Amino acid sequence: LDYFMIPDKLTITEAHERIKSYISHTPVMTSQSVNERAGCQVFFKCENFQKVGAFKARGAMNAALSLTPEERSKGIATHSSGNHAQAIARAAKILGIKSYIVMPRTAPEIKKRGVKGYGGEIFECEPTLQSREATLAEVIGKTGATEIHPFNNYDVIAGQATAAKELFEEVGQLDVIMAPVGGGGLLSGTALAAKYFSPATEVIAGEPAGSDDAWRSLKSGKIEQAQSNTIADGLLTSLGDKTFPIIQKNVKEIITVSDDEIIEALRLVWERMKIIIEPSCAVPLAALLKEKDRFSGKRVGIILSGGNVDLERVLKLMTGR
């Protein structure tokens, strides 16, 4: 691992300039009801309003724009069943290049349609990491495309950092900034943005208790394997060898929360803020509410990571349980 490659302040600033015209400058929202409930001032960076409905548009765009003309000419590839797949297909479409997306055959039809809508070429595989990686290797072998990993990629991390950078620029000094943690792309980007653009700000993550591998990784000092015992289905991934060291060094703490706590925070945002966020996206607010005493009176930024939900599923989570 080459520590010299970790994005520095200039790299993130350049990434921001590079992607600016291709992404949305998402709004920051506040809510009196949420502030009263939380006992502090919360500033929500609404990446649920981002292109493709998630912060993933930032990292994918930065990585695609950072390729050489020769690399670009052969296209970009990834394996993903979620928001990153659409983000890659969209970036390729904007650049007029090919994208090859490896997706488990069990992926929801709506996700496949999203990728196809951007002109992405889908390769179906079995729903195992092994099959995903083997299929991706095969596709890359045939096409010469460049892989853009969903999180374990410094260009992707630098791109994700721009959400927190925009938040600091808009609201000024924050005592704390929070993000969810899955593979750690958003969290490591957020931590680097805090380090460079708001060094007094503490970085705290929220993680589902049913997939608390990042929390365990910080305790053990090595990358632990993720479980998948949570409704926060965007956060079922283990950290990578590029995201873990950044998180280890720059994140003060990870707070784990139960699915009930996640659903409560989800419902609070839907009902009081009238915006749609996905379950994974509610995790940092759930963490804040769980340990609200320590945030009392503070100015807290939260990156709302995304809003791509299966409405039926989420409405059932909130009501039918």
Added chain:
Amino acid sequence: LDYFMIPDKLTITEAHERIKSYISHTPVMTSQSVNERAGCQVFFKCENFQKVGAFKARGAMNAALSLTPEERSKGIATHSSGNHAQAIARAAKILGIKSYIVMPRTAPEIKKRGVKGYGGEIFECEPTLQSREATLAEVIGKTGATEIHPFNNYDVIAGQATAAKELFEEVGQLDVIMAPVGGGGLLSGTALAAKYFSPATEVIAGEPAGSDDAWRSLKSGKIEQAQSNTIADGLLTSLGDKTFPIIQKNVKEIITVSDDEIIEALRLVWERMKIIIEPSCAVPLAALLKEKDRFSGKRVGIILSGGNVDLERVLKLMTGR
């Protein structure tokens, strides 16, 4: 009816100044997906993010602030089972005066809690217009409170007009502005704002086919009775003698839509814009999509009226039908 009382340009400008510090200056949102689907450029004025979750906060606040000190001292009263009830209770709380809200005993517990949360005093009645009006008369007889009608009140209309005024100020020239129509408070306010602040803009309303009394009223030239055969439960009211003449003179057309068309528009906004709107609020977009040819290539403003939904009910609407 005194035509000299219809709010003029100065009245609406003063109303806006009067309420500014008590309401949210709501954002205007756009969506590439919606624009592509609609074949025109749509600017959504997000009153679902307004205080109490609906534009009603504007009219109630303006009417309450327009009372004399003596009137205020005796409190304000209304009958409403919906957003206006909360808006009146909130306005009273801000002014430190009493509010008396007549609600049908069948009103959802959550609405009652909302009113109580603002310190409003609830008087339960039978779920008929007759019982509502009799109970309100009794409450007013006892307390001396001033009634603030949900829509048939010029101060309320002037307050509702400020949403469209803000939209014109933010996005400039629009070819069309659209709002839903129930009792006509929002629509008549929107029409007056267009007349004074953007006279070239056509005003078009959306109305549920299952409660198309405003559409019939324009045809017949007199106020027709509302039915209640629609999911758009905020729009079940007949026009009033103050709203009807304004609408008759200043609204170009009312487009009626089926419940299926309303649900399709509702779902489009939830899924693509990631914001929560109530079924009534989706009616103008449903109308636009139904007759999209006539809006082709135009700049269209839509007032998103509110976002107060019962999640269980919406789940059923979107799925179980």
